[in-house]
Amino acid sequence: xxxxxxxxxxxxxxxxxxxxxxxxxxxxxxxxxxxxxxxxxxxxxxxxxxxxxxxxxxxxxxxxxxxxxxxxxxxxxxxxxxxxxxxxxxxxxxxxxxxxxxxxxxxxxxxxxxxxxxxxxxxxxxxxxxxxxxxxxxxxxxxxxxxxxxxxxxxxxxxxxxxxxxxxxxxxxxxxxxxxxxxxxxxxxxxxxxxxxxxxxxxxxxxxxxxxxxxxxxxxxxxxxxxxxxxxxxxxxxxxxxxxxxxxxxxxxxxxxxxxxxxxxxxxxxxxxxxxxxxxxxxxxxxxxxxxxxxxxxxxxxxxxxxxxxxxxxxxxxxxxxxxxxxxxxxxxxxxxxxxxxxxxxxxxxxxxxxxxxxxxxxxxxxxxxxxxxxxxxxxxxxxxxxxxxxxxxxxxxxxxxxxxxxxxxxxxxxxxxxxxxxxxxxxxxxxxxxxxxxxxxxxxxxxxxxxxxxxxxxxxxxxxxxxxxxxxxxxxxxxxxxxxxxxxxxxxxxxxxxxxxxxxxxxxxxxxxxxxxxxxxxxxxxxxxxxxxxxxxxxxxxxxxxxxxxxxxxxxxxxxxxxxxxxxxxxxxxxxxxxxxxxxxxxxxxxxxxxxxxxxxxxxxxxxxxxxxxxxxxxxxxxxxxxxxxxxxxxxxxxxxxxxxxxxxxxxxxxxxxxxxxxxxxxxxxxxxxxxxxxxxxxxxxxxxxxxxxxxxxxxxxxxxxxxxxxxxxxxxxxxxxxxxxxxxxxxxxxxxxxxxxxxxxxxxxxxxxxxxxxxxxxxxx
Numbered sequence: 189x190x191x192x193x194x195x196x197x198x199x200x201x202x203x204x205x206x207x208x209x210x211x212x213x214x215x216x217x218x219x220x221x222x223x224x225x226x227x228x229x230x231x232x233x234x235x236x237x238x239x240x241x242x243x244x245x246x247x248x249x250x251x252x253x254x255x256x257x258x259x260x261x262x263x264x265x266x267x268x269x270x271x272x273x274x275x276x277x278x279x280x281x282x283x284x285x286x287x288x289x290x291x292x293x294x295x296x297x298x299x300x301x302x303x304x305x306x307x308x309x310x311x312x313x314x315x316x317x318x319x320x321x322x323x324x325x326x327x328x329x330x331x332x333x334x335x336x337x338x339x340x341x342x343x344x345x346x347x348x349x350x351x352x353x354x355x356x357x358x359x360x361x362x363x364x365x366x367x368x369x370x371x372x373x374x375x376x377x378x379x380x381x382x383x384x385x386x387x388x389x390x391x392x393x394x395x396x397x398x399x400x401x402x403x404x405x406x407x408x409x410x411x412x413x414x415x416x417x418x419x420x421x422x423x424x425x426x427x428x429x430x431x432x433x434x435x436x437x438x439x440x441x442x443x444x445x446x447x448x449x450x451x452x453x454x455x456x457x458x459x460x461x462x463x464x465x466x467x468x469x470x471x472x473x474x475x476x477x478x479x480x481x482x483x484x485x486x487x488x489x490x491x492x493x494x495x496x497x498x499x500x501x502x503x504x505x506x507x508x509x510x511x512x513x514x515x516x517x518x519x520x521x522x523x524x525x526x527x528x529x530x531x532x533x534x535x536x537x538x539x540x541x542x543x544x545x546x547x548x549x550x551x552x553x554x555x556x557x558x559x560x561x562x563x564x565x566x567x568x569x570x571x572x573x574x575x576x577x578x579x580x581x582x583x584x585x586x587x588x589x590x591x592x593x594x595x596x597x598x599x600x601x602x603x604x605x606x607x608x609x610x611x612x613x614x615x616x617x618x619x620x621x622x623x624x625x626x627x628x629x630x631x632x633x634x635x636x637x638x639x640x641x642x643x644x645x646x647x648x649x650x651x652x653x654x655x656x657x658x659x660x661x662x663x664x665x666x667x668x669x670x671x672x673x674x675x676x677x678x679x680x681x682x683x684x685x686x687x688x689x690x691x692x693x694x695x696x697x698x699x700x701x702x703x704x705x706x707x708x709x710x711x712x713x714x715x716x717x718x719x720x721x722x723x724x725x726x727x728x729x730x731x732x733x734x735x736x737x738x739x740x741x742x743x744x745x746x747x748x749x750x751x752x753x754x755x756x757x758x759x760x761x762x763x764x765x766x767x768x769x770x771x772x773x774x775x776x777x778x779x780x781x782x783x784x785x786x787x788x789x790x791x792x793x794x795x796x797x798x799x800x801x802x803x804x805x806x807x808x809x810x811x812x813x814x815x816x817x818x819x820x821x822x823x824x825x826x827x828x829x830x831x832x833x834x835x836x837x838x839x840x841x842x843x844x845x846x847x848x849x850x851x852x853x854x855x856x857x858x859x860x861x862x863x864x865x866x867x868x869x870x871x872x873x874x875x876x877x878x879x880x881x882x883x884x885x886x887x888x889x890x891x892x893x894x895x896x897x898x899x900x901x902x903x904x905x906x907x908x909x910x911x912x913x914x915x916x917x918x919x920x921x922x923x924x925x926x927x928x929x930x931x932x933x934x935x936x937x938x939x940x941x942x943x944x945x946x947x948x949x950x951x952x953x954x955x
Contacts (some may be wrong), residue, residue, distance in 0.1 A: 200360065200363070203354070203356060203357075203360070203363050204363070204366065206354045207354065207363070207366055207367060207370050208370075208391065210229065210233060210352055210354055210370065211370040211373060211374060211391070211397065212394075212396065212397065213229075213352065214226040214229050214230060214352075214374055215373075215374060215396065215397060215399070216396075216891060217229070218374075218471055218472075219399070219402070219471075219823065219891060219892045219893060219894060220891050220892070220893060220940070220941055220942060221322065221893040221941050221942025221943070222341060222942050223322070223325060223326045223471060223472065224325050224326065224327055224328045224329070224341065224342060224344060225328075225341065225344055225348060225349075226374075227274075227326065227327055227328065227472065227476065228328045228344035228348065228349050229349050229352045230371060230374060231272045231273050231274060231328075232262070232266065232349045232350075232352065232353050233352065233353060233354060233367070234273045234367075234371065234480070234484070235262070235265070235272060235273050235280065235281045236258075236259075236262050236281065236353055236355050237354075237355060237356050237364065237367060238273075238280075238364075238484060238487045238488045239273070239280035239281040239282045239283075239487055240258070240262075240281060240282065240355070258355065259350060259353060259355075261285060262281060262346075262353070263346040263350065265281045265284045265285065266345075266346040266349075267345075267346055268284065268290040268293070269290075269293050269294075269330045269331065269332075270284055270289075270290055270292050270293055271292060271294055273479075273480055273483055273484070274327070274476040274477070274479045274480035274483070275294070275327070275476070275479065276294075276479065277292060277294065278479070278483055279292070280483075280487060282487075293330070293332075294330065296330065296332040296333050296334060297329065297330070297333045297334070298333070298334040299324055299329075299333070299334060299335050299336050300320070300324060302317060302321070302336060302945065303316060303317040303320055303945075304317075305317060305945070305947075305950060307950070309904075310947070310950065311900060311903075311904050311926075311929050311933075312904035312905075314900075314933075314945055314947060315897070315900050315901055315904050317944075317945045318897070318943070318944055318945045319469075319897070321336065321944035321945055322942075322944060323468075323469065325339075325341075325342060325944065326471070326472060326473045326476070327473055327476055328342070328343065328344040329342040329343050329344075330343065331343055336944070339944065341942065362383075364488070365380065365383070365490075365492075368380060368484070368488075368493065370391075371480075373391065373397050373398070374472075375472055375477050376400045376403065376470070376471070376472075377457070377477075377500070378439065378443050378456045378457065379443070380443065380492055380493070380496050381442065381443050381444070381492070381635075381691055382691045383492070383635075392731075392771050392772055393771050393772055394772060395772040395773075395774040395818060395819055395822050396821075396822075397772075398772060398774060398775070398824075399822070399823055399824040400463075400824065401437075401778065401824035401825070401827060401828055402823045402824040402827050402892070402894045402895075403464070403470060403471045403894060404463045404464065405463060405464055405465040405469065406831065406898075406901070407465070408462065408463055408465070409437070409828065409831060410831060410835070412437040412782070412786075413437060413781070413782055413785055413786070413828065413831070413832075414785065414831060414832060414835045415786075416835075432741070432743060433705075433737050433738065433741040433743050433744065434452075434453065434454050434455070434737075436454065436733050436737050436779075436782070437778070437782055438733050438775050438778050438779060438782075439454070439455060439456055439457070439458060439733055440731045440732060440733045440775040441454060441456060441694075441698065441732055441733050441734050442691055442694040442695045442698055442732075443456045444456075444695060444698065445495075445525075445528060445529060445532060445571060445574075445575060446532075446575070446578065446702070448495070448496075448499035448502070448529070449499060449502060449529055449532035449533050449536060450532060450536060450578075451536040452582050453702065454733060454734050454737070455503070456499070457499060457500065457503040457504075458503075459503055459504055460474050460477075460504050461474075461504070471894075474504075478500070478501075478504070478505075481493075481496075481497045481500055482497065484497075485497045485516065485519075486519075489519060489520070491520050491523040491525055491526060492525075494516045494519065494520055494523070494526060495525055495526055495529050497512075497516070498512065498513055498516055498526065498529050498530070498533075499529070501513075502533055506537075509533055513526075513529070513530045513533065514530075517530060523568075524550055524568040524569050524571060524572055525568050525571055527546060527547075527549075527550035527572065528550070528568075528571040528572045528575050530546055531543045531546035531547050531550070531572070531575065531576070532575050532579075534546060535575075535579050540579075543579070544576075544601075547572055547575075547576045547601060548600065548601055550569075550572055551569060551572055551573070551599065551600050551601060552600050567628070567633070567636055569599075570624075570636060570639045570640060570643070571639070573592065573593075573596055573643065574639055574642060574643060576592055576601065577589045577592050577593055577643070577646060578646075578702075580592065581646070581650075581706065582706070584662060586650060586662070586664075589646075589650060590609065590650045590651065593617060593643065593646065593647050593650065594609065594613050594614070594617050596617060596620060596621065596643070597616050597617055597620040609651065614647075614651060617647060618644065618647060621640050621643050621644045621647065622640075622644065624636075624640045625637050625640035625641050625644065625676075628640065629679070629680075629683075634680065634683075634692035635691070635692045635695065637676075637680075637692070638676075638680070638692045638695050638696045638699065641672065641673065641676045641696065641699075642673070642696075642699040644672050645669040645670075645672040645673050645699075645703065646669070646703070648664075648665060648668045648669050648671075648672055649664035649665055649666065649668070649669040649703065650664050651664075651665075652664070652665040652668050653665055654666065654667045654668065657713070657714060657717070658711070658712035658713065658714070659711070659712075660710065660711030660712060661711075662710045662711055663707055663710045663711040663712075663713075664707070666703070666704070666707045666713070666717065669703060670700070670717075670721065673696065673699065673700045673703075674700075676696065677693070677696055677697065677700075680692065680693055680696060681693060690729075693728070694728075694729050694732065697725040697728065697729065697732075697735070698732075698734055700721060700725065701721075701722060701725060701734050701735060701738055704717075704718050704721060704722070704738070705738055705744070708744055715744075718738070718739075718744065719739070719750060722735050722738055722739040723739065723758065726739060726758075726762065727761075727762070727765070730762040730765065730771070730773065730776050731771065731772070731773070731775040731776050731779075733775070733779065736776075736779045736783075737779075740755065740779075740783045740787055741787060742787055755783075756797075759780050762776060763776065763777075763780075763817070772818075773817060773818070773819070774819055774822055774824065774825065777801065777805045777817070777819065777825065778825075778828075780801060781798060781801055781802070781828070784797055784798045784801065785798060795836055795838075795839070798832070799832075799836075799839045800812070802825070802828075802829045802832065804817065805817045805819045805822075805825055806819060806820055806822070806825060806826065806829060806888070807819075807820040808884065820888055821888045821889055822889075823885075823889045823892040823894060823895055826885040826888065826889060826895055827885075827894065827895060827898050829881070829885075830878070830881060830882065830885060830895075830898055830899065830902065831898075831902075833877075833878065833881055834878065834902055837874050837877060837878075840874065840877030840878060840880070840881055841877060841880040841881055841884075842877070842880070868920065868922075871906050871921070872921055872922045872924075872925060874906065875903050875906055875921055875925045876924065876925060876928075878899065878902060878903055879899070879903070879925065879928045879929075879932075882895075882898075882899035882903075882932070883928075883932070885899070886899075886932065886935065890935075890939045891939065891941065892941075893936070893941050893942060896932065896935075896936050896941065899932065900929070900932075900933075903921075903925065903929065906921070930951075933947060
């Protein structure tokens with residue numbers, strides 16, 4: 189049955205809601221410990237939408253016999269247990285449906301034997317064994333695999349996933365892109381950019397979808413947030429910390445080529461081995477994520493996904509990136525965006541000659557741009573021009589950058605000859621860029637209009653002098669450049685009629701921030717100019733990492749002229765602003781907390797302010813804020829607060845059993861324990877405080893296995909003390925702490941959280 193056109197709007201909304209339900213459900217399932225089920229659901233959804241038969245369900249059709257037959261056929265594929273998406277050797281459902289070949293079933297796998305439990309330190313040995321079993325259970329097992337006994341959840345049957353299989357209409361391309369973005373969110377990866385002329389599903393309001401901090405390696409989190417600075421570190425010269433402004437623990441920004449491939453700007457990606465450890469301890473297998481992206485670029489060959497996969501490989505596998513890039517470009521031989529990506533990669537590797545050759549060769553195929561910039565084959569050449577010009581600006585080659593700018597109307601760079609800067613050449617270039625910008629704005633290609641506006645601003649920056657602002661030979665006219673960018677921002681904002689337009693607007697403000705940063709590091713500047721522009725951008729996009737970091741980083745110098753009170757007022761305005769009720773403000777809280785912990789001018793951050801920020805965000809009893817942050821059940825923020833209170837135990841709550849908060853405060857005041865008994869008393873005092881806070885976190889996030897494990901891991905690590913002979917002497921915990929651990933372990937079972945290694949049998953034997 190075909191759906192009438194007027195009804196498609198409501199059907200489209202239904203599909204968007206179904207995608208959200210699948211994403212939210214699989215995140216919940218994964219966080220509850222059933223990772224292989226969550227991954228299996230995604231395997232099914234991806235196979236049925238990207239590897240299905242084209243002849244089935246090609247229009248906006250309602251469910252019927254054909255659709256039911258499709259699901260039935262897919263069930264046969266699933267139960268055949270041939271390799272599925274993300275697994276080595278996967279050929280996809282389409283190939284299986286055509287050939288019926290089930291001979292490619294993977295070799296049966298054998299789980300490693302369970303680790304033995306140590307009765308002397310039961311919970312610590314359990315944490316190790318449980319973590320090992322969880323890591324081994326991140327992808328579904330087959331019926332022939334030799335899995336650990338009594339684990340019915342390792343093998344995922346078709347009946348376990350069939351109710352989650354959403355089959356999207358092929359003609360609604362943006363829904364398929366939305367499905368890809370949902371997968372990326374599930375994998376803790378940044379989303380692909382929204383395309384012009386496209387509706388977009390806005391999931392930015394839901395903090396439950398963005399819990400990366402829950403799963404990041406605890407050592408990495410402590411290094412980025414909780415590393416205590418020495419006095420020397422707090423007063424070291426700015427020249428030694430120039431790049432630190434880019435090294436942010438969060439990466440909430442509009443993804444663009446410069447954030448995917450440049451090594452001199454903020455990055456959209458975090459290296460997998462950095463945030464999850466070299467042992468790949470993330471919630472999802474790195475090899476599964478990598479294989480899935482690679483296989484999707486073949487079954488769904490759109491250039492944006494290919495560019496994204498190239499960025500993923502560049503940040504995680506730089507040694508083999510050349511081979512990957514050439515394979516992708518061969519698949520998309522006419523894609524200028526992919527040539528641009530490869531050229532940027534070679535430049536970042538230091539191969540400027542190779543990079544210049546790629547730019548010249550790619551642009552040489554598009555010399556007709558001067559006649560028809562709107563043609564699809566030509567419009568993406570602006571990406572190449574922008575990257576090439578910025579590459580030279582960033583290395584101080586101003587004359588070369590200007591030469592490339594003036595070459596744009598001719599369609600090809602002339603690196604060996606200096607283009608004469610005549611009034612005629614300047615006027616011709618300005619008219620060409622203005623014409624292209626206006627055309628793309630009129631035709632609602634807002635992203636391309638932003639790119640041409642940035643080139644116009646760079647042209648003005650490099651060819652004029654300012655009479656009102658300081659300017660060194662390595663700088664340009666920042667005043668005139670900002671006028672162009674600001675004017676277009678106003679013009680673009682007036683056209684904002686739907687959420688998808690937020691992407692080109694944020695891209696424009698990021699371009700402004702990039703130019704401001706370059707100007708500030710190249711010579712004298714007025715901090716007030718940076719402060720005004722960045723504050724405006726941050727108020728529009730409170731979660732944006734770029735604007736927040738540049739505004740608050742001591743390396744830029746703005747904070748020297750802005751008092752802590754002024755910054756505190758700004759933070760309060762952002763948290764209470766009109767956007768806070770409709771958008772996820774978790775990234776903003778994380779940025780604020782990181783700023784208070786690491787960007788202070790002294791070695792001692794204001795711990796009371798930081799603790800109050802946590803208490804307010806998590807809506808803990810005693811909070812003085814009336815703001816409902818919507819983060820009371822944020823597992824990511826709860827985990828960070830547990831780590832914070834572990835490092836600064838004076839903020840731990842008092843234990844209802846024996847300890848007081850004053851005892852916790854004493855922990856940081858004493859230079860060391862005078863005896864082993866005092867050390868034991870202090871440790872148990874702190875352990876009881878952590879248990880009290882841990883129970884509050886569990887009450888707010890009872891489904892989240894990561895919170896349970898975070899508490900077990902931290903308390904089990906307590907008491908390790910190096911003896912004089914080099915041995916690790918364990919200070920024993922008191923009976924009350926062990927009793928609480930036993931109770932919380934049983935709560936996991938009551939809440940039906942996945943537990944691999946059972947302890948009830950151990951306790952039965954003891955009794």
